Amino acid sequence: MNDESPIIIITGASSGIGKAVALKLAESKPKIVIVARRQKELMKTAHAVKRKGAKVLPIIGDVRNREDRERVVNLTMKAFGQIDVLINNAGLGKANLFIDQPDEEIDELIETNILALIKLTHRVLPIMKEQGKGHIINLSSTLALLPSYPFAVYCATKAAVKTFSDCIREEVKEYGIKISTVYPGPYDTNFGKVAGYGKSGFQGYDVQGLAEHIAKLVSKPKDNLIKPWFFVPLVWVTIFSKRLKRKIITGIADTIIKAKRETDLTIMLEEKKQEEIELLAR
Numbered sequence: 434m435n436d437e438s439p440i441i442i443i444t445g446a447s448s449g450i451g452k453a454v455a456l457k458l459a460e461s462k463p464k465i466v467i468v469a470r471r472q473k474e475l476m477k478t479a480h481a482v483k484r485k486g487a488k489v490l491p492i493i494g495d496v497r498n499r500e501d502r503e504r505v506v507n508l509t510m511k512a513f514g515q516i517d518v519l520i521n522n523a524g525l526g527k528a529n530l531f532i533d534q535p536d537e538e539i540d541e542l543i544e545t546n547i548l549a550l551i552k553l554t555h556r557v558l559p560i561m562k563e564q565g566k567g568h569i570i571n572l573s574s575t576l577a578l579l580p581s582y583p584f585a586v587y588c589a590t591k592a593a594v595k596t597f598s599d600c601i602r603e604e605v606k607e608y609g610i611k612i613s614t615v616y617p618g619p620y621d622t623n624f625g626k627v628a629g630y631g632k633s634g635f636q637g638y639d640v641q642g643l644a645e646h647i648a649k650l651v652s653k654p655k656d657n658l659i660k661p662w663f664f665v666p667l668v669w670v671t672i673f674s675k676r677l678k679r680k681i682i683t684g685i686a687d688t689i690i691k692a693k694r695e696t697d698l699t700i701m702l703e704e705k706k707q708e709e710i711e712l713l714a715r
């Protein structure tokens with residue numbers, strides 16, 4: 434059973450923020466359960482966490498799948514006997530104008546970013562209530578606070594994460610359960626590649642700094658974490674200035690649309706090059 438080191442579940446730990454947080458947390462030797470679909474990448478995280486001296490249980494699974502979510506909870510309880518922290522980090526974005534967005538993308542965004550997060554939280558909360566303590570950390574986005582196209586559905590899912598977290602925070606605090614929401618700005622992870630603008634020159638902030646702040650949340654829970662810091666005054670100012678808000682939103686949209694165009698062009702050129710190589714090889 435538990436020997437005082439916290440038991441932490443991190444979804445989406447095969448790359449990016451989830452992986453960086455797992456590695457940062459590993460330094461204080463907790464027991465970490467990591468979840469993602471890509472086996473090879475998840476095992477790389479598991480080995481790196483283990484090398485830092487923490488106990489790790491990697492679970493290959495899709496958070497959208499009910500049986501996989503059950504497996505995560507049941508295996509964690511079987512291995513470690515309790516769940517102290519759940520970091521709902523698994524998620525993705527798709528940069529597309531809403532009018533052109535394929536139906537499957539809308540489904541994937543809603544099912545991963547919000548439905549799976551709500552259902553995993555719903556499964557874990559009774560365990561935390563029974564324990565008399567627990568902490569859930571939900572990954573939203575600064576795009577929930579400054580919603581911008583071509584990310585309409587993504588922004589809607591992250592705004593839902595914000596609202597959901599704000600609601601349950603009040604509901605569950607009497608059971609000793611804390612709810613934190615993290616609002617990252619643009620960080621350099623696999624996000625851009627998955628969203629469809631990753632082959633452009635667009636570069637986000639280094640994820641290590643963010644991982645340190647999220648890891649600190651585990652020992653010192655707080656309601657909201659917005660990073661990088663300058664998004665805090667930016668969000669405040671835009672509450673009072675609609676003009677500035679519109680300027681920022683169109684600025685984000687222009688940057689992402691340009692990055693997506695560059696990526697589409699790079700992919701097209703790569704495919705053409707491949708076709709030519711295949712033709713020459715015949």
Ligand SMILES: NC(=O)c1ccc[n+]([C@@H]2O[C@H](COP(=O)([O-])OP(=O)(O)OC[C@H]3O[C@@H](n4cnc5c(N)ncnc54)[C@H](OP(=O)(O)O)[C@@H]3O)[C@@H](O)[C@H]2O)c1
Binds near residue numbers: 450451469471573
């Ligand atoms: N990077 C940013 O700029 C940024 C900004 C704001 C918010 N966020 C949020 O931060 C979180 C982490 O994103 P990231 O930037 O670290 O991107 P990332 O490098 O692409 O990581 C996303 C992680 O989520 C996992 N994942 C996605 N769908 C999954 C599914 N159905 N089942 C299980 N795991 C799944 C991925 O693993 P597999 O593919 O192996 O399953 C991966 O480990 C997301 O919720 C994202 O919306 C990121």
